[in-house]
Amino acid sequence: MSALPVLYSFRRCPYAMRARMALWAAGVTVELREVKLANKPPELIEASTKATVPVLDLGRGTIVDESIAVMRWALRQSDPEGWIAGDDAELLAEADGPFKHHLDRYKYPNRYESEPGFGQVDHQAEGLAILKRWDARLSKQGQLCRETRSLADIALFPFIRQFANHNRDWFDAQDLPHLHPWLAAHLSSPLFASIMPKFAPWQQGDGPVKFGPLPEN
Incomplete structure (x- = not known):
């Protein structure tokens, strides 16, 4: 060992x-x-x-x-x-639950075609609706839980990166004035x-x- x-x-x-x-x-x-x-x-x-x-x-x-x-x-x-200050259980549950659910079905629709009711949900739109809530949260402070990055920011942005990259032109055209620079900053960070x-x-x-x-x- x-x-x-x-x-x-x-x-x-x-x-x-x-x-x-x-x-x-x-x-x-x-x-x-x-x-x-x-x-x-x-x-x-x-x-x-x-x-x-x-x-x-x-x-x-x-x-x-x-x-x-x-x-x-x-x-x-x-x-x-002090990242632990951003250990927001509700936010993490939304990211790993509903957002990840819509992300998977938006990115890999062929995997879920047999799922009951699959064609009745616009997973791109549902994922965007969650991102808009997070954008509003970012409008109040520099990061998701405070002015500086914390656990929540680091936990969420790799999944938002996936959502963005699936159709980058469409994503870049969305009205997310706070989330766009937030994501760009994390992606260009020395940490990442x-x-x-x-x-x-x-x-x-x-x-x-x-x-x-x-x-x-």
């Missing part, structure tokens, strides 16, 4: 992105194991029967396999920016750039890949 916590991750997964950003901001260095979702390593499946990223293996049988739980664990180790390098998929026998803001010794 590595002396470092082991993080199973996938670069483009928004759940994994939020976990990596919290670990990075907390100054927690991990052993990163990039996962190819079409060929998941047995070690990931053994660690978590759910076998979806992120999974954080802390050793001695301690597994954290929900993205928000990984964020909260990281911030308990260190929270230099730091957690997005490309890594080859991990295989048993590969040497450890250290991932974190601290330099290797």
